[in-house]
Amino acid sequence: MTDTSKPNKDMERDSLRELAQPPVELRELLRYSASCRCGRDHSVDIADISLREHAIEDLPSILENFGQNQRIVVVADRVTREIAGDSVQRITASAGHRVGVCVVPDGIGGRPHADETALEIVQRSLAQADLALAVGSGTINDLVKLASFRRTIPYVVVATAPSMNGYTSAISAITVRGVKRTIDCRQPYAVIADLAILCRAPRDLTLAGLGDLESKPTATADYRLGGRLRRTYYCPAPERVVRRAEERAAGYAEGINRGDPEAMAALTEALLLSGISMKLAGSSSPASGGEHLMSHFWDMTASEENRIEGWHGAQVGVCTMVTAALYEQLREIRPDSLDIEAIAASRPSVEEITRQIRRRHGTRANEVVSEYFDKHLSNDDLYRELEDLKQHWDEIWGGLSDTLRPAGAIRRILATAGASITVQQIGLTPRHLKTSFLAAREIRGRFTVLDLAADLGLLEKLCDDAIKIAIG
Numbered sequence: 458m459t460d461t462s463k464p465n466k467d468m469e470r471d472s473l474r475e476l477a478q479p480p481v482e483l484r485e486l487l488r489y490s491a492s493c494r495c496g497r498d499h500s501v502d503i504a505d506i507s508l509r510e511h512a513i514e515d516l517p518s519i520l521e522n523f524g525q526n527q528r529i530v531v532v533a534d535r536v537t538r539e540i541a542g543d544s545v546q547r548i549t550a551s552a553g554h555r556v557g558v559c560v561v562p563d564g565i566g567g568r569p570h571a572d573e574t575a576l577e578i579v580q581r582s583l584a585q586a587d588l589a590l591a592v593g594s595g596t597i598n599d600l601v602k603l604a605s606f607r608r609t610i611p612y613v614v615v616a617t618a619p620s621m622n623g624y625t626s627a628i629s630a631i632t633v634r635g636v637k638r639t640i641d642c643r644q645p646y647a648v649i650a651d652l653a654i655l656c657r658a659p660r661d662l663t664l665a666g667l668g669d670l671e672s673k674p675t676a677t678a679d680y681r682l683g684g685r686l687r688r689t690y691y692c693p694a695p696e697r698v699v700r701r702a703e704e705r706a707a708g709y710a711e712g713i714n715r716g717d718p719e720a721m722a723a724l725t726e727a728l729l730l731s732g733i734s735m736k737l738a739g740s741s742s743p744a745s746g747g748e749h750l751m752s753h754f755w756d757m758t759a760s761e762e763n764r765i766e767g768w769h770g771a772q773v774g775v776c777t778m779v780t781a782a783l784y785e786q787l788r789e790i791r792p793d794s795l796d797i798e799a800i801a802a803s804r805p806s807v808e809e810i811t812r813q814i815r816r817r818h819g820t821r822a823n824e825v826v827s828e829y830f831d832k833h834l835s836n837d838d839l840y841r842e843l844e845d846l847k848q849h850w851d852e853i854w855g856g857l858s859d860t861l862r863p864a865g866a867i868r869r870i871l872a873t874a875g876a877s878i879t880v881q882q883i884g885l886t887p888r889h890l891k892t893s894f895l896a897a898r899e900i901r902g903r904f905t906v907l908d909l910a911a912d913l914g915l916l917e918k919l920c921d922d923a924i925k926i927a928i929g
């Protein structure tokens with residue numbers, strides 16, 4: 458027995474290594490499930506994705522899986538109802554189902570918002586439904602994902618714009634009492650991404666999709682850094698799923714600018730894979746790092762400044778240039794120049810940090826304090842982290858080199874596509890950028906490059922240089 462146990466163990470390890478490589482094609486990822494050597498099981502709940510021109514024709518066959526004469530509620534907003542909601546309703550009725558319609562009302566800025574009021578409306582509309590059919594992009598998808606999850610019914614989404622990566626994710630972003638939260642739910646049963654519809658999406662929304670996608674290099678670097686420095690959960694499998702698709706989409710920047718169907722297909726595919734990578738990881742970590750925190754910070758402060766929240770991906774794209782620039786600055790540091798004693802000695806005390814958070818975050822301060830202190834290191838732990846950094850500096854940066862992309866390259870990709878590359882273009886000021894750079898890391902317990910800079914005592918020192926790439 459003892460003789461054979463070792464080879465068996467080796468074989469087992471080898472087979473798990475095989476399983477740690479999920480496929481990179483959408484089709485092969487449907488209902489994917491495998492154990493991984495990271496110790497977790499990775500799975501995808503989505504049963505069907507149709508990404509092609511006239512994909513909407515696939516709707517009846519997808520609905521067939523639920524049986525005959527189902528009670529189906531189509532959820533749309535004023536705009537998406539016109540774009541696709543009416544035809545979805547017609548197709549569903551012709552397939553022999555009983556169809557109801559819920560139109561989510563517009564909020565401030567003349568568009569709907571994913572908040573508790575809208576959620577209540579959607580949830581109520583699904584009271585008797587067997588299935589929800591979301592027709593829209595970010596907001597409608599978030600609302601229906603959470604409302605159907607709470608009603609314990611499945612949902613299918615008909616995408617109306619390649620504007621974000623949430624179609625295939627298992628989390629919903631909802632604003633509750635003014636604070637943006639991500640809530641765990643289920644992935645949709647199916648996604649219909651009809652290129653005929655997506656190619657007619659408002660240009661701003663498509664460019665926002667590219668901005669969201671372009672955060673992948675820095676978000677992945679943050680995810681890896683968290684795993685390496687803070688021992689937070691990290692697995693290389695999720696990021697592998699989206700990597701090639703992201704590079705392909707970035708290469709289509711010009712085509713995205715022109716609205717070419719082939720480019721739109723590449724962008725949509727990469728966004729769908731990005732959502733799947735979050736499901737595989739069990740969190741948004743592989744697709745949401747410091748650049749997302751900066752964007753969320755602007756969203757959270759919008760109402761008190763009487764601003765309307767900007768497009769998520771447009772903000773994220775601009776912030777990604779900044780966090781990429783910060784990575785470049787930090788990488789320039791020579792490890793032997795790090796004076797650990799001096800860094801630790803100049804660190805603000807817990808009381809000082811708490812006072813600063815209260816000053817910066819006003820009515821949300823209590824919540825922010827508890828998030829921030831999730832990742833705050835004791836002096837001893839900071840000391841250890843800095844020692845680790847100093848000793849393994851080159852190895853740590855080597856581990857990030859294949860994902861990081863120069864800030865200038867990200868700027869070029871966004872500019873080529875016609876997306877916003879300055880904070881002014883997204884309706885904000887250099888002051889907004891600076892405040893967010895300094896304060897955003899406090900709103901979430903997730904470790905990012907902004908924390909790395911803060912741990913090195915450099916966040917404020919490097920701020921002006923890092924943000925200048927995004928100031929027009």
Ligand SMILES: [Zn+2]
Pocket residue numbers: 477493494495496497499692693694
């Ligand atoms: Zn894994």
Ligand SMILES: [Zn+2]
Pocket residue numbers: 621622669744745749769773
């Ligand atoms: Zn995002």
